[in-house]
Amino acid sequence: MPLSGYTTLRLGGPATRFIEARTAREVVDAVRGADSSGEPVLVLGGGSNVLVADEGFDGTVVHIASKGVTEDCTTPGLVQLTAEAGENWDDVVAKTVAAGLGGLECLSGIPGLVGATPVQNVGAYGVEVAEVLVSVDLLDRASGEVRTLTADQLGLAYRTSVLKGTNRAVVLRVRFELADTGMSAPIRYAELANTLGVAPGERVPVDRVRQSVLDLRRGKGMVLDEDDHDTWSAGSFFTNPVLPRGELDDAVARIAAHVGPDVRIPQYPAEGGGKLSAAWLIERAGFAKGYPGPGGRVSLSHSHTLALTNRGDGTTADLVALAAEVRDGVHKVFGVRLEAEPVLVGVTL
Structure with missing residues (x-):
């Protein structure tokens, strides 16, 4: 199966x-069965944050296709939404917006499935899943048991969790708490606030926010379109570098020496230090859009330098070569190391 x-x-x-596992029970049975045989297992969701080798995967791929969304009132003004891991993420966001539930609207248009969102601590436009996540049900592959972990137990941080980069658990369903x-x-993100015509910190009807986020993402080639190769990507290929305060100051000094003292260097607060813009660094290191x-056969997106795209006849080897060139180029110019965001299967970078 390609x-x-x-x-x-x-x-x-x-x-x-x-x-293809169409229920949580089928996911559990398939993973347990493959684990018991000792063969390699790859659990695959929407495939939006993964790069698979041209040689493929010598083992069992369990494709999560479980469906189901339920809503329960927890306390006045709040709704607990439970979604199976195989639900399309943006379909779930659209349902919450149509129901007048607030909390996920800034995460509109992100490709992939629900089960990946807590693993990656998906975030966009000033909002992260961590802010509304209640708990997840998962299969603990070491014990073979199905367990529930609260958000506090997941070690959620910028684009990561204790589940990322490991194969020790498989998310089966996710619970969120949303306002009704x-x-x-x-609204925290300046670009979104400007688009909406509001001041940062204001609240806006959820449908307006969703539409504005979708418009912004389309303008950056970040909404999937079968006919647009600029969207044939894994989204943002590199994470924004988060550096401790001392390292951040040193990096900013190096960058300023290269671009000049009058150029504003984008940086944002982060715990213990700050965060630089990977897209800005890529462009200033000489890698333009396209x-x-x-x-x-592959290229940077013509809409956004953070997306590496397949132009239709590319290979994984082509994409890895481009990613390495960009990563090494940024490090050579600025001394800042970019880290890949997608899960790499059978390839190294």
Whole structure:
């Protein structure tokens, strides 16, 4: 089963064995069965944050396709939303907005499935899943048991959790707590606030926020479109570098020496230090939008330098070569190391 048809990059070779699990029970049975046989297992969701080798995966791929969304009133003004891991993330966000529930609207348009959101602590436009996450049900692969972990137990931080980068657990369903006021969370992201015509900190009807976020993401090639190769990507390929205060000051000094003292260097607060803009660093290091990789088969998006795209006939090897060139170029110019955001399967960077 070629995995290219199951990833948003449209890249990846065949799997030795492919199982589509349509319920949480089927997910548990498939993973337990593969684990007991000792064969390698790859749990695949929407394929929006994964890069699979051209050689494919020599083992069992369990494709999560479980469905179901329920709502329960917990306390006055709040609704607990429970979604199965195989639900399409943006479909769930759209349902919450249509129901007048606030909390997920800034995360509109993000590709992938619900089960990946707590693993990655998905975030965009000033909001992270951590802010509304209640708990997850997961399969503990070491014990074979199904357990519930609260948000506090997941070690949620910038684009990560204790589940990221490991294969010790499989998320089965996720619970969120949302407000039923019809209003958004406070708007924190300056670009979104400007688009909405409001001051940072204001609340806006959730449907207005969703539409504005979708418009912004489309303008950056970040909403999937079968006919637009600029959207054949894994979203942002690199995370924004988060540095301790001392390292951040040193990095800013190096950057200023290169771009000049009068150029504003984007930086944002982060626990223990600050965060730099990976997209800004990439562009200032000489990699413009549309910068081509090997043979032009892959390139940086023509809309956003953080997205590495398959132009239709690219290979995983092509994309890895482009990613390495960008990463090494930024490090050579600024001394800042970029880290890849997607899960790498059978490849190294």
